[in-house]
Amino acid sequence: MKEKIEALRQQFQEELEKTGSSDQVEKLRVAYLGKKGCVTQLLKGLKEVDAQQKKELGQHINQLKKQVEDKLAQQVEAIRQAEMQRRIGAAERYDVTLPVTDVSGSYHPITIVQRQLEEIFASMGFTIEDYKEIVTDYECFEAVNIPKDHPARDMQDTYYLENGQLLKTHTSAAQNAILRKYGAPCRAIFPGRCFRNEAIDASHENTFFQMEGIMVDTDISISNLIYFMKTMLSEVFERDVKVRLRPGFFPFVEPGFELDINCLICGGEGCSTCHHSGWVELCPCGMIHPNVLKAGGIDPETYTGFAFGLGLTRLVMMKYGVKDIRDLNSGNLKALSQFTHE
Ligand code: FA5
Numbered sequence: 001m002k003e004k005i006e007a008l009r010q011q012f013q014e015e016l017e018k019t020g021s022s023d024q025v026e027k028l029r030v031a032y033l034g035k036k037g038c039v040t041q042l043l044k045g046l047k048e049v050d051a052q053q054k055k056e057l058g059q060h061i062n063q064l065k066k067q068v069e070d071k072l073a074q075q076v077e078a079i080r081q082a083e084m085q086r087r088i089g090a091a092e093r094y095d096v097t098l099p100v101t102d103v104s105g106s107y108h109p110i111t112i113v114q115r116q117l118e119e120i121f122a123s124m125g126f127t128i129e130d131y132k133e134i135v136t137d138y139e140c141f142e143a144v145n146i147p148k149d150h151p152a153r154d155m156q157d158t159y160y161l162e163n164g165q166l167l168k169t170h171t172s173a174a175q176n177a178i179l180r181k182y183g184a185p186c187r188a189i190f191p192g193r194c195f196r197n198e199a200i201d202a203s204h205e206n207t208f209f210q211m212e213g214i215m216v217d218t219d220i221s222i223s224n225l226i227y228f229m230k231t232m233l234s235e236v237f238e239r240d241v242k243v244r245l246r247p248g249f250f251p252f253v254e255p256g257f258e259l260d261i262n263c264l265i266c267g268g269e270g271c272s273t274c275h276h277s278g279w280v281e282l283c284p285c286g287m288i289h290p291n292v293l294k295a296g297g298i299d300p301e302t303y304t305g306f307a308f309g310l311g312l313t314r315l316v317m318m319k320y321g322v323k324d325i326r327d328l329n330s331g332n333l334k335a336l337s338q339f340t341h342e
Pocket residue numbers: 169170171172196198203204205206207208209210212250252253256281282283284285286307308309310311312313314325
């Protein structure tokens with residue numbers, strides 16, 4: 001009987017190696033451990049063996065039984081793992097060139113408004129530029145007339161990398177590169193994500209979007225600036241909105257203005273979105289400072305220009321009536337789908 005047990009052990013191992021699916025493993029289990037399985041039969045056969053041999057043979061058969069059970073379980077797990085890897089592999093190899101058949105979802109409200117603005121400005125001869133999110137201290141501050149130790153830096157604390165670079169606090173960080181790229185005359189808008197180490201509330205996020213615009217030519221004046229701001233707002237809102245222009249200080253413009261919009265969440269009555277003032281700071285702007293033109297390689301004696309830094313996220317809030325800026329970054333599809341369409 002000992003030889004028979006050994007032969008079965010050998011045979012089981014060979015048959016196990018041939019299994020490639022959990023169905024085949026199950027069949028093997030039935031063949032060995034089922035009611036009529038060969039290991040079960042061996043155990044039943046012990047009845048015929050004399051008492052002295054019974055103990056020793058019983059131990060051998062139980063050892064075989066345990067070994068068969070363990071190896072079957074291991075094989076089931078190995079097959080399961082292999083199947084999972086096969087599926088992951090297949091999922092990773094999807095063909096991006098195939099046409100999309102099942103489209104669900106929509107653009108984020110910020111993307112919708114950004115594209116609308118791009119169309120408006122492109123129709124007025126502006127080039128649309130993209131820019132980096134990680135910039136140097138020079139690009140973000142020094143090139144726009146904010147030297148080291150200038151108090152204006154306190155307004156725009158941000159996140160610094162170990163190599164001294166930083167996440168850009170405003171789209172003005174691209175002004176220098178764009179002035180250098182196009183020279184004068186030039187008209188460009190450059191939307192982008194900005195980052196600030198901010199106390200978060202209904203109208204302040206640490207990550208938000210702005211859209212910068214510059215226009216440089218001979219004889220550019222504040223009237224040009226006001227014309228473009230008015231055109232932009234009337235096209236975006238498709239109705240009259242109340243705005244106010246007041247003096248504002250930014251080291252990179254002279255003179256500088258704050259353009260505020262009458263809060264469309266509360267109609268100017270005062271709410272948490274407008275900090276109970278009835279107005280929302282939307283689009284600071286001004287005439288480009290001669291130092292910024294010089295840094296961009298443009299002669300300020302010949303050329304003048306305007307610049308604006310539209311708070312794109314705030315504009316979206318006003319357009320769609322989003323009370324809390326955090327909803328826009330939430331990724332909450334239920335909240336966002338109210339403002340979008342396919
Ligand atoms: C600036 O960032 C200037 N670079 C704008 C500028 C450009 C002025 C060109 C003159 C000429 P300010 O920090 O105010 O300015 O931000 C501009 C707009 O971005 C604000 O009016 C507001 O609408 C938006 N904004 C600023 N900080 C946040 C924030 N934490 N969350 C959401 N929106 C913000």
